[in-house]
Amino acid sequence: MINEVITKFFDERKEAWLKKKLKASMEEDEVLELYEKSAMEFSLEVWLPNASKRAGQISMATHPCTFSHPSARKNKNGYVTSIIASKEYRVDGLLRSGNVEVQKDALGNAAALDVHKFLNLMMPDGIVLIEHIQKDTPLAKALLNIKSKSYDVLKEEFLKMIESSSESLTSSKIKQVYFPVDEDYHLLSILSNSAMIFHLRKRLDTIRFGAGEEGKKHLKALREARKNSQFSEDGFAEIYNLTTIGYGGTKPQNISVLNSQNGGKAQLLNTMPPNIEKRDTPFPKSDFFRESMNPWKYKYIFMDLHAIYQIKDYTNIDIRNAKNYHYESLIDKIIEQMWAVRAVSNALYYEKTSTLKSYQKIWLLSSKEEEREEELWLDEIIKDISSWILQSYKKVLNKNAIEINGKWEFENIKDTVEQQREALR
Secondary structure (H helix, E strand, O other), X not given: OOOHHHHHHHHHHHHHHHHHHXXXXXXXXXXXXXXXXXXXXXXXXXXXXXXXXXXXXXXXXXXXXHHOOOOOOEEOOEEOOOOOOOOOOOOOOOOOHHHOOOOOEEXXXXXXXXXXXXXXXXXXXXXXXXXXXXXXXXHHHHHOOOOOOOHHHHHHHHHHHHOOOOOOOOOOOOEEEEEXXXXXXXXXXXXXXXXXXXXXXXXXXXXXXXXXXXXHHHHHHHHHHHHOOOOOOOOOOOOOOOEEEEOOOOOHHHOOHHHHHOOOEEEEOOOOOOOOOOOOOOOOOOOHXXXXXXXXXXXXXXXXXXXXXXXXXXXXXXXXXHHHHHHHHHHHHXXXXXXXXXXXXXXXXXXXXXXOOHHHHHHHOHHHOOHHHOOHHHHHHHHHHHHHHHHHHHHHHHHHXXXXXXXXXXXXXXXXXXXXXXXXX
C-alpha cells in the first residue's frame, strides 16, 4: 500500500502532465484516452524503472561545485566529485555543516529533477525516501516491489544519485587554496553549502513576509498599523541592508536543484565590518601632555602671551597679572581635559599596554581616588604643567618665540599652578 505522500506526488505529476496535453478542442474519447495514458505513465510498474534509469543523471551534493562556476562540473578528466558532507553534530557554537539540519542539494540533468524530488519525499516517520531505500526498510521494499524490475536493481540504480566517485576530481574553475603541509601541500577546493544558502533565504522570507497565507496577512496588517501609528500588541522584525545574489543567470536549473527552485536568487546579510566610532577623548598611553593636550588648539592664548612677553618692563604689576591670567586660562584647559580623560578611564585604560608614569595614572584614573589624597604625585603634575606651558609657547611661536628667563618664568608659572592645586586632584 502506498502512503499519502507518494500518492500525492504521483497525483501532482499526472495533473501537470494532463494540463500540458489536454486541449479544449478534444473529443471525449480522446480525453479519456489521455487519462488512461497518464494512469499508465505514472503507475509504479512504468514510472519507477524509467526513473531509476534517470537517477544517475542527478548527483546529490551538499556543496555543489557549480556555485563557484557554472561550467565547473565537467572537464577533460570527467565529472567533478560530488561532495556530500556528513559531519557530526557538536555543541561548539560554530555555524558549520554538521550543526545545521538542511536538505541536500543536487545537480545534473534538469530532465531528472522529478526523480530527485521523488527520492527526497519526506515520509510520515520524518525520514526521506532515499534513506528508506538505503536502509532496506519495509516501506522501501513495499514501494519497489514491482514485476518489471527487481528490488535490488531498482535500489542500485536509485542510489547512484548519492554515490560519489572513488577518486577525488576537482576543477580549475573552483576557488583553489594550496595549503602547505610539511614539505608538500594539500589542494583545497572552496565550495558553497547551497542548502544553507537557501535555508537562510527561507528564514529571511518568513521573517519579512510571514509563513503561510494567514501569517502573510497578519504581517501585512502589522506593517499597516505601524505606518498609521496604530497600537498593536504584536510586533514584527525588519532585516535591513540585505542584498541579492544570482546564480546561473537565465538558466538557474543548470546550477542546482535548489537554485532552480529558488529562481537562482539568494540573499546575503550585511557582513561589512562595524564602523569604528572615533572617540572624542582617547585615553593617553604614555603621556597626558603629549597625547591629550594639543598646543595648537590654544594658539590664541599663546599669541596673547607672546604679545605680553614683548613688553620689556617685567616689574609692571599689570603685565605680571596679564601673564598669570593667560597661565590660568591654560591651566583651566588642562583641568577640563583631565576630567574628560578621567571620565573615559574605566572603559579605555588598558594596563598591559599602558606606559603612563605612576603619578599620571593616579591623576587620570577614576579608580585612584583614594591615592589622590596624597601630595607627592601632585608635585610632579604641577612640574609637568609648568614645563608644558613653556615648551608649548616655544613650539607654537617657533622662530618668533622670545628668549625669556626660563628658570624664573618656570617658577612663576609653577606658583600660579600651585594656586589650582585642589582643582587638579
